[in-house]
Amino acid sequence: MRSRLYTYIIIAVSAVLVACSGGSGKDSVRGDGSSSEQDERRTGMQCSVCDGEGVVIETCAECGGTGGHECDECNGRGGTDCNYCRGEGSSMCMLCSGTGRKLCYNCNGSGHSTCSACMGSGRDYAGNICYACAGGGQSNCGYCYGSGYIKCRDCGGSARQQCTFCQGKGKDECAKCEGEGQLNCVPCNGSGKVTLKCHECGGKGVVTDD
């Protein structure tokens, strides 16, 4: 019984404490917290410039409201042309010397291979002329269809490969703007707007008559 009463008192006291700290917290959010300024707020007129907010939102003077400006490192280009591919983003495929094709490894470029039906004998098991190669013992190479060449597997026949130095972008990305060519305006953090203390009321939200 005694301990229950004690618990009740604790709850009641902490409720009062919460209420008090809540009140003072609101004041400190409003601004300055000193008691003389709080008095002025009560007696003065609400500032019409900031509607009593104490702050005004203005266009950022640094960027003129655009939120960014051209990167001074790369003059807005986002980077410099890749030295390796001269800005093309791709370079000649080294593995096929830019031809896009390779000698067929199955037939060594001859275009034909030993007939698989007669194993090159030109005759079938019964001794007749092999129907597959018409007796020649050779058939078109199944890999290159008789051309002697196959597509370069590294470039897919395009004869070019993506530049590995710039990942095909053709540019060495500007480190400062990460290739964007634009930098976020620092004062407004890219928003183009800045929140300034109201110059009319000095941030107090009220104008006093003096």
Ligand SMILES: [Zn+2]
């Ligand atoms: Zn104001």
Ligand SMILES: [Zn+2]
């Ligand atoms: Zn700005």
Ligand SMILES: [Zn+2]
């Ligand atoms: Zn490159």
Ligand SMILES: [Zn+2]
């Ligand atoms: Zn190739």
Ligand SMILES: [Zn+2]
């Ligand atoms: Zn072949």
Ligand SMILES: [Zn+2]
């Ligand atoms: Zn055959």
Ligand SMILES: [Zn+2]
């Ligand atoms: Zn840049």
